[in-house]
Amino acid sequence: MEPDSPLPWPGEPPLGGVYSELEVEAAVDAIRRSMDWRIGFRAANEVEAFEAEFAKYIGATYAVAVNGAGTGLDIAMMALDLEPGDEVISCAINFPGTHLAILGQGARLVLAEPDPGTLNLDPIDLERCLSPRTRGVVVTHMNGLSADMDAISEVIERRKTPRRGPIRVIGDGARALGAAYKGRRVGQDGWLTVFSFQSKKTMTTLGEGGMLVTNDRAAADRARRIRSFGDGAAWGTNYKLSKAQAAVGPIQLRNVDALNDRRRLGAAIRNRLLANSDQLSLPTEPEDFRHVYYLYSVRIREGGRRRRDRLLANLRDDYGIGAVVGNPPTYSKNPWIKRAVGQVSLPVAELVGETLLCPSMHPSMTTRDHEYVAGALMELLERH
Numbered sequence: 001m002e003p004d005s006p007l008p009w010p011g012e013p014p015l016g017g018v019y020s021e022l023e024v025e026a027a028v029d030a031i032r033r034s035m036d037w038r039i040g041f042r043a044a045n046e047v048e049a050f051e052a053e054f055a056k057y058i059g060a061t062y063a064v065a066v067n068g069a070g071t072g073l074d075i076a077m078m079a080l081d082l083e084p085g086d087e088v089i090s091c092a093i094n095f096p097g098t099h100l101a102i103l104g105q106g107a108r109l110v111l112a113e114p115d116p117g118t119l120n121l122d123p124i125d126l127e128r129c130l131s132p133r134t135r136g137v138v139v140t141h142m143n144g145l146s147a148d149m150d151a152i153s154e155v156i157e158r159r160k161t162p163r164r165g166p167i168r169v170i171g172d173g174a175r176a177l178g179a180a181y182k183g184r185r186v187g188q189d190g191w192l193t194v195f196s197f198q199s200k201k202t203m204t205t206l207g208e209g210g211m212l213v214t215n216d217r218a219a220a221d222r223a224r225r226i227r228s229f230g231d232g233a234a235w236g237t238n239y240k241l242s243k244a245q246a247a248v249g250p251i252q253l254r255n256v257d258a259l260n261d262r263r264r265l266g267a268a269i270r271n272r273l274l275a276n277s278d279q280l281s282l283p284t285e286p287e288d289f290r291h292v293y294y295l296y297s298v299r300i301r302e303g304g305r306r307r308r309d310r311l312l313a314n315l316r317d318d319y320g321i322g323a324v325v326g327n328p329p330t331y332s333k334n335p336w337i338k339r340a341v342g343q344v345s346l347p348v349a350e351l352v353g354e355t356l357l358c359p360s361m362h363p364s365m366t367t368r369d370h371e372y373v374a375g376a377l378m379e380l381l382e383r384h
């Protein structure tokens with residue numbers, strides 16, 4: 001079977017969402033409104049409107065627009081007021097930039113194992129990682145599936161008195177906008193959660209951008225100050241979103257649920273066709289979770305890294321289907337992180353890194369496209 005689109009499909013498409021004339025008009029209009037020298041590109045009105053709509057969508061009290069999820073995580077780490085020797089825990093299966101944000105603010109990064117089914121932080125292993133020096137846990141909602149936030153909070157609460165202040169849970173929802181857990185959108189739980197509007201994400205504010213949400217007023221105020229040179233009251237720098245970016249934000253946001261539904265439909269088609277394969281572990285969606293399938297993550301059950309790498313190459317060369325390994329343990333790809341964490345033993349994370357593959361997924365794909373992906377996987381698994 002041939003795909004509907006003749007071009008090869010990138011593993012993680014450079015445009016994860018969809019753009020229309022509405023966004024073009026909003027951006028052009030923002031530029032036109034800025035051409036008066038007495039007004040310029042001052043973005044306060046557009047940013048405030050976008051923040052209000054985003055906070056309402058998530059169900060959080062405050063939203064603070066920033067220029068990326070990476071810088072949002074920088075702010076979250078600064079707001080922890082870390083001291084030398086303080087530790088921040090995060091799952092080894094992660095986006096490397098998430099760990100760079102932790103290390104960048106001087107924390108000791110403590111790596112936890114993933115649950116191999118969900119790829120999210122394993123609450124049982126979190127218990128092993130907690131210490132009197134733990135100040136924060138950065139929980140990435142991998143590939144569109146919320147982490148088990150109640151289990152994570154229970155483990156933290158069960159622990160004896162922390163050294164100073166509470167242990168803060170910081171969510172990385174860069175890949176999980178619109179995902180939900182027990183009826184709550186990702187971003188409602190935890191202390192702060194960041195989202196990304198980088199081009200590959202489900203929505204984008206002209207290629208870069210991000211949002212930080214929280215119910216903690218002091219944390220929101222702190223984030224606003226850091227974002228804008230301290231607002232005369234504290235240290236800060238410039239992490240602001242531009243006017244044209246903020247103007248397209250609400251338009252993109254209004255489309256997110258529909259695009260997530262298309263991703264969910266595509267995943268359901270693939271899951272149905274692959275359900276009988278004893279060669280693959282398919283993405284899981286535990287009861288009461290809403291997965292938004294930023295990536296469609298499967299793992300091969302046998303053959304390890306060599307077989308997985310052959311599959312990746314054949315998918316690309318024989319079928320025009322790109323696939324990414326999203327993600328191996330961060331230290332395995334990034335020597336800087338490796339040097340920072342030193343020798344670690346994380347057999348589950350290693351196994352996930354060797355067996356994972358995420359074939360191209362996009363909301364514009366048709367039923368036939370999803371059937372083509374599933375068919376290609378089935379054929380290749382039989383051949384290898």
Ligand SMILES: Cc1ncc(COP(=O)(O)O)c(C=O)c1O
Nearest residue numbers: 068069070095174196197198210
């Ligand atoms: C899980 C995760 N966290 C953080 C980021 C960083 O986001 P940004 O590019 O908006 O800084 C990304 C991707 O870009 C990501 O996938």
